[in-house]
Amino acid sequence: MAAREIDPRGVEPPFRQVAAILAAEIKAGTLAPGSAVPSEKALSDRFGVARDTVRSALRVLREGGLVHTVPSRGTYVMGPDDAATEQ
Amino acid sequence: MAAREIDPRGVEPPFRQVAAILAAEIKAGTLAPGSAVPSEKALSDRFGVARDTVRSALRVLREGGLVHTVPSRGTYVMGPDDAATEQ
């Protein structure tokens, strides 16, 4: 049941909770390397948070080298072809 | 008259002001049932707001059952032939 995935009052702020969930899905392969991460709006709807919060979460993943973003296109899971050093 | 139809600092946000003006024109018949609403770009130019803002306004009218949009075609004022329940 997935209940509420995000707890607005949790110890960890919402943007870190979202980042953690997405990171787990990437590691589990639910979000495959090279594939696109859902759009910011889609994630915003899914988690019930503002787009701003989703962007903060994606920034964390980007800094962690898990994804890379292409303006006007989308955010993609880092794959073997994406040298970590390139981002 | 007509001055600046939209007040960026008004109590109501721009997209609601645009929606209200268009809704009034529909009720007044200026925008007749079945006819096409000006394109998003045209409305953007007319009101001096971003296309994004126009889209938000049209979303309000759509949710209110006043208009319906056809991709790549345009947005039309709801007419007798358009069962409200269909949208």
Add this chain to the structure above:
DNA sequence: GTGTATTTGTTCGTATGTATC
């Protein structure tokens, strides 16, 4: 048939203002 313009759909980037903790 071909190319071009129009129009809506989608996506990310950025900025501002407000509110809360």
Add this chain to the structure above:
DNA sequence: CGATACATACGAACAAATACA
């Protein structure tokens, strides 16, 4: 005060479908 969150707005780029010369 700073970090976080949310709503709104504007901009830019591109896609896809449609319309038309």
